[in-house]
Amino acid sequence: MAILAIYALATTQLSDRTCRWLLVPFVPLALTAYTTYPFFLLALCLTRADTQRSAKDLAALLGLFILCFALAMASIYTLNYLFHGVFGIPMAEWRMPSPAHDLASVVENIGLIGSFLTSSASLMSFHFLPLTVFQLALFGWAIWAVGHSDPWRVIYPLAGICLGMGLIFVQTVKTGITLPPRVSGFVWLYYAVLLGLLSQELAARGAGWDRIGRNLLAFVALIYLAFNMLQHRDITAWQADSREMVAQITPVDGPIYVSGTYLSLPSGEKSGLQHDLSVAFRLTQLTGRDVVICEMTPDVCAHLPEDVQAGASGAQYDVRNLDVGSVIMLSSTPIREAAHNIPDGG
Numbered sequence: 253m254a255i256l257a258i259y260a261l262a263t264t265q266l267s268d269r270t271c272r273w274l275l276v277p278f279v280p281l282a283l284t285a286y287t288t289y290p291f292f293l294l295a296l297c298l299t300r301a302d303t304q305r306s307a308k309d310l311a312a313l314l315g316l317f318i319l320c321f322a323l324a325m326a327s328i329y330t331l332n333y334l335f336h337g338v339f340g341i342p343m344a345e346w347r348m349p350s351p352a353h354d355l356a357s358v359v360e361n362i363g364l365i366g367s368f369l370t371s372s373a374s375l376m377s378f379h380f381l382p383l384t385v386f387q388l389a390l391f392g393w394a395i396w397a398v399g400h401s402d403p404w405r406v407i408y409p410l411a412g413i414c415l416g417m418g419l420i421f422v423q424t425v426k427t428g429i430t431l432p433p434r435v436s437g438f439v440w441l442y443y444a445v446l447l448g449l450l451s452q453e454l455a456a457r458g459a460g461w462d463r464i465g466r467n468l469l470a471f472v473a474l475i476y477l478a479f480n481m482l483q484h485r486d487i488t489a490w491q492a493d494s495r496e497m498v499a500q501i502t503p504v505d506g507p508i509y510v511s512g513t514y515l516s517l518p519s520g521e522k523s524g525l526q527h528d529l530s531v532a533f534r535l536t537q538l539t540g541r542d543v544v545i546c547e548m549t550p551d552v553c554a555h556l557p558e559d560v561q562a563g564a565s566g567a568q569y570d571v572r573n574l575d576v577g578s579v580i581m582l583s584s585t586p587i588r589e590a591a592h593n594i595p596d597g598g
Contacts, residue, residue, distance in 0.1 A: 255281050256292050263296045268303055271296070272316060279317070280324035287423075290321060291416040291438040298408040299445045305404035310411055317415070343427055350428030361425045368424060372433035376440075378479040390472070391443060394450040401453055409442040447472065490523035490534070498538045500571040501578040507542040508535055509553055512563025512582030515590060526591050535580070 259278050263271050275293060282289035294317050303309070333339040343349040352358045377384040399406035416438055424431055447469065454465030501508065514520050514531045525531065532543040546553035546561060553561055555576060563584035564570045570581040 253285075255285065256289060259293055260296055263300065268297075268300055271300075272313060275317060275320045276323070279320035280327050283321070283324040284328065288416065288420070288435045288438055290317075290324065291412070292441060294416070295409075295412050295438055295441045295445075298412045299442065303408070305408060310404075310408060314411060314415060321419075343429060347429050352425055352428060357428070358425060361428045364424050364428065364430050365421050368420075368431055368433070372436050375433045376436075378483060380479070383475070383479070387443075390450075391446065394446040397453050398446060398449045405449060406446070409446060413439055413442055486522040487524070489519035490517070490525060490530075493517065493519040494531075494534050494538060497569065497571060497580050498535065501539065501580075502573040503539075504573075504578070505541075506577040507544050508539065509544045509546060509556060509560075509577055509579045510535070510582065511546040511553065511556070511561050511579060512569070512584045513547055513586050514582060515586035515588055516563075516567070516583035517569070518587065521588050 255278065259271075259274065259282075262274060266274075275297070278293055279290045282293055294313075297303075297313060297317075328341065329339050332341065343351075350357065350361065352361050373384050377387060395406050395410070417436065420431060420435055423429075451465035451469050454468070455462035510528075510531055514525055514528055517525070520530075528545045528548050532545055535541075535543045544552050546556075550561075556574075556579065560572060560574070560579050560581060564581040565583075567583055567585070569583065572579045572581065
């Protein structure tokens with residue numbers, strides 16, 4: 253993020269030409285941090301106000317970016333070969349890759365693109381369908397209104413979106429890996445810029461449209477603020493739950509035993525806990541004591557009473573302080589399925 257911030261600052265101080273050449277060192281640096289970070293750098297170039305837009309200029313910029321991206325990939329491949337003896341980026345087994353090797357596997361992996369787009373739209377709209385429809389409608393309105401006034405002002409962002417998403421789709425089909433929605437985060441930079449341009453376009457019309465433009469941006473900001481507050485309440489549910497657990501534990505030496513399954517916790521579902529170690533690390537953070545997850549190491553919990561090892565009988569957790577240590581009994585009945593693409597080490 254520091255790399256992106258430095259480049260963003262440079263775009264406000266340096267010429268368009270200079271910033272484009274700075275893609276040569278910055279794209280490889282950004283790619284080593286995360287696959288889609290270079291697309292943010294491209295977005296900063298494509299959305300500059302002082303760019304002299306034309307088909308030739310757009311082709312030159314996209315061509316330069318593709319070359320920089322290829323240079324970055326070659327650099328990573330070379331480093332992997334020098335230090336690990338592998339020329340490429342092997343996919344970890346926990347990602348459950350299914351590389352395309354024939355037409356049937358290609359068609360099957362193409363289906364993952366639909367799943368990716370659906371999950372991205374749902375997540376970016378806080379799993380609220382009307383907000384998804386509203387965002388798409390607003391995006392379409394911005395494209396139409398701004399494009400009607402200056403087509404190139406819209407073509408540049410759309411080209412960046414198509415290039416970035418195209419590379420993501422190629423990676424999906426090639427590896428057969430379901431990518432997380434966060435890889436499409438760069439699209440939101442274009443979305444924000446187009447909404448700003450829409451507001452300016454409405455302001456230029458006058459006759460009350462300027463007020464509508466300003467109020468529209470304020471309305472969108474308030475929507476995201478409200479949903480973020482609701483999301484924060486859900487995400488912090490496990491933090492509150494774990495503090496209540498710790499408050500019932502006797503402050504003595506010895507480990508904390510956790511029986512049952514974390515998949516039974518309603519707060520864990522809201523907060524998105526993905527592994528038993530999420531519970532262990534949190535309790536260690538709050539207490540400073542070692543935490544034993546009985547489901548992961550049943551032999552270590554063999555000395556506990558059988559009813560304790562079985563976990564809580566109801567839907568809620570129970571805390572018991574025994575001579576052998578403190579036990580947090582979670583329900584043994586899961587309310588959701590475990591994630592299938594999480595490494596064993598958490």
